[in-house]
Amino acid sequence: MAEHKVETISRLAQWRIDNVGPGSYIISKPFKLGNWNWYFSIEKNRYLYIHLFPDQSRSSKEPPPFARFVLRILSSANGRQPYISSPVYERQLRTKDDFVWPVDSGFKGPLVISVEFLDLKGGEATPVWPTGGLMQSLSTQSCLKCLSRMLEEGIHADVTINTAEGSLKAHKAILSAYSPVFQSMFSHDLKETVSSTIDIEDMSLESCTALVSYLYGTIKQEDFWMHRLALLGAANKYDISELKDACEESLMEDINSGNVLERLQEAGLYQLPKLKKGCLLYLFGFGKIFDVRHEMDGFFKYADRELMTEMFQEVLTSWKPA
CATH class of the missing domain: 3.30.710.10 (Potassium Channel Kv1.1; Chain A)
Known part of the structure; x- marks a missing residue:
């Protein structure tokens, strides 16, 4: 039905409804504002209950939006009070139950329900606008x-x-x-x-x-x-420093038996604690020291005393009795 469609521009969304009878429940088609698909829904009993909520399938996978917004209802057939504005709401919206605006249901004829987002934030309070x-x-x-x-x-x-x-x-x-x-x-x-x-x-x-x-x-x-x-x-x-960090991260990605001793030397030479820890874990935590035992003599000829001490301590830690 055409009345389910919501028009949007900038930070505004507007939903035109031809008729709302007692006991009605109507939900709009989704409309895009910011990074989310949104919905209006209305229920009419004694009051007109207006809901605003984001697409639940997305909000279940990502941090829900945090919004600051104001709503308005306009009715050309309402005599002296053609519209009602809501207070400014500020809250996180996940599901239909997170927000409802109850309004006296004395409106007659076609209605226009609109929302204006004053602010909208995503995960970690990142502004959308x-x-x-x-x-x-x-x-x-x-x-x-x-x-x-x-x-x-x-x-x-x-x-x-x-x-x-x-x-x-x-x-x-x-x-x-x-x-x-x-x-x-x-x-x-x-x-x-x-x-x-x-x-x-x-x-x-x-x-x-x-x-x-x-x-x-x-x-x-x-x-x-x-x-x-x-x-x-x-x-x-x-x-x-940024390039040094990038190189250290990259060298961590492909440690193997053929390069672990070289990487360990580089970690000591360039003061790369993460790479050093990764190499020691590879050698002793995962038992790969046996794969490079024939290369150890050449390694120890050039290894500095501090690095050799750390390796010895790692041996004691890894092989201590249960």
Whole structure:
């Protein structure tokens, strides 16, 4: 029936009903406002009971919306009082039973029931309006395209990075924004400032390109994966904490018998507690130490005393009598 349809615009929803007789129960078709599908329903007995609630199938899977809203009933046949407005309600809405507005049922003729959402929040009280998520996403995509062009085309590039295999252009401002080490280089009367060059001869051209691509937000996943050990060293050297954390998380994902001792060395060298804990758990908690027993002699030649002490303590913890 046409009277079940709800019209929406901006934060408003309006439901036109031709007739509501005694004992009636009517529910609207779903209407979209914010991130949810909503429903009106009305029941008429002595009072007119108006319900507003979100789609229950969705609210059972996700945090229910928290809304601040006001309702209005309009009737052109109601004489001196053509409409009634509700107070401003503020509450979390899950089901039909979470909200009801009882109104004197003396209305005659067609009715228009409307709701205006003054505020609407999702999970963890995240505001739905303004639509910052979409705008931020579009803005981020546009920004990344511009940064990619700046890097690829060398637009106003003002620093040259020399590697062991070649050089590439970049921008002092971008490097400085990510790394306090780079910022210090360009803020003082150092060689890098005078010559506008940086020597990174401990990285290949490919791995340095991956580093710069990360700083510009354009790195590809496969490049990150391929060069993550070199990126970890650069992140530690130039104090790029977010990249260092990303490398540690990535190295945790594929620990195996062939790389666990190397990862353990890197965890100690670069002070990566999560990676160290993961490697020790792999070796002793899961008994994989037996798979690498032939490599242990070479490992202990280069392992520092603190790491060896931790491994010994892990042995005692893992193999203590029940």
